[in-house]
Amino acid sequence: MNDLTTSLAASASGMEAQATRLRHVSENIANADTPGYRRKVISFDQVMDTGTVQAGKVRLDPRELPEIYSPGHPMANDAGYYTGSNVDLMIEIADAREAQRSYDANVRLFDQARQMMQSLFEVLRR
Template sequence: MTDLSQSLSLSASGMRSQALRLRHVSENIANVDTPGFHRKTVSFQSEPDSGLVSTGPVRLDQSSLQKMYDPGHPMADDTGYYDGSNVDLVVEIADAREAQRSYEANLRMFDQARQMTQSLFDLLRR
């Protein structure tokens, strides 16, 4: 029984981690046009004793910001340029799709463990 409950815990930790990742991807997409915005990234790590997945610290992507030319923009310098964001929509959409698929895989594993637990309880009742 502990193996089944442990598999439920592992699946739940994976779903929590992917949900957080998807939240940061959504924030990145929402701020694609925000001047000076740095893309947020999150890393995953395995907890040594339990094998559960957790998220590491949220980091800001330090790649260079895109230079935008708009002399009428309030943040533009003397040359008419200002710093845009370093968010690439193609990368963010790919990350969102990967997070969604990973979340769904963990959800299927969670549901399978739940069904196995229910079947075990049904057998024990007989």
């Protein structure tokens, strides 16, 4: 029974971590056109002795922010440039799909462990 509860905890922590990742991806997409915005990147940390995972610290993407030429922009400097964001929509869409697929895999694992636990309880009731 301990293995089943460990499986439930592992898949639940995976779902929570992927949901956090998806939230940051959506923030990045929403701010893709925000001047000076740096893409948020999240990593995952394994929790020792539990088999679970948790979202790590949020880091800002260190890539250089692009200089965009737009003399009419209110944030443009004297040369007509302003600092854009370093969000690449293709990368964000790929990250969102990967997070969704990982979340779905954890949902299936959670459901299978739950069904196995229910079957075990039915056997024990007899």
